Amino acid sequence: MNKKFTTTRLKECYKSLYFAYQQLLFCNNNPYSWKWVIIGVHNSLQNFMMYSLRDDASGSILKAKQRNKYYINLRGQLPDQNSELDYFLELYKRIKNKNEYKNYPAKIFLPDKGDDEKIKKLNNYKNNFLHY
Numbered sequence: 286m287n288k289k290f291t292t293t294r295l296k297e298c299y300k301s302l303y304f305a306y307q308q309l310l311f312c313n314n315n316p317y318s319w320k321w322v323i324i325g326v327h328n329s330l331q332n333f334m335m336y337s338l339r340d341d342a343s344g345s346i347l348k349a350k351q352r353n354k355y356y357i358n359l360r361g362q363l364p365d366q367n368s369e370l371d372y373f374l375e376l377y378k379r380i381k382n383k384n385e386y387k388n389y390p391a392k393i394f395l396p397d398k399g400d401d402e403k404i405k406k407l408n409n410y411k412n413n414f415l416h417y
Contacts, residue, residue: 294336301329320414327373327411330404334376337394338385373408
């Protein structure tokens with residue numbers, strides 16, 4: 286059986302959130318499930334941020350120093366295979382910046398008081414879990 290794995294950014298948003306929900310159901314009996322809740326929520330949020338910053342070529346979600354190079358490469362050259370997704374907290378900063386929404390009409394994200402700190406904590410928790 287030769288099945289291919291295919292996905293989209295939007296599908297990843299919802300599937301990751303659903304995965305986190307499924308893990309949340311086990312947290313009372315298995316505290317280890319919290320690790321997967323945090324990783325799933327982080328992945329979902331990251332994909333929602335990438336989706337909101339999207340452009341047709343997907344270069345808008347790369348690290349700043351690689352974006353221009355990526356777009357230049359699209360003009361007749363092969364894209365750089367070493368391109369990296371922008372950091373989670375950088376994507377978070379960018380979704381709050383109205384200048385980031387040039388390609389698609391969108392409203393900027395206006396966080397509630399305390400949201401910035403919660404996002405930083407989520408990112409720190411996820412990073413700690415993935416390194417152990």
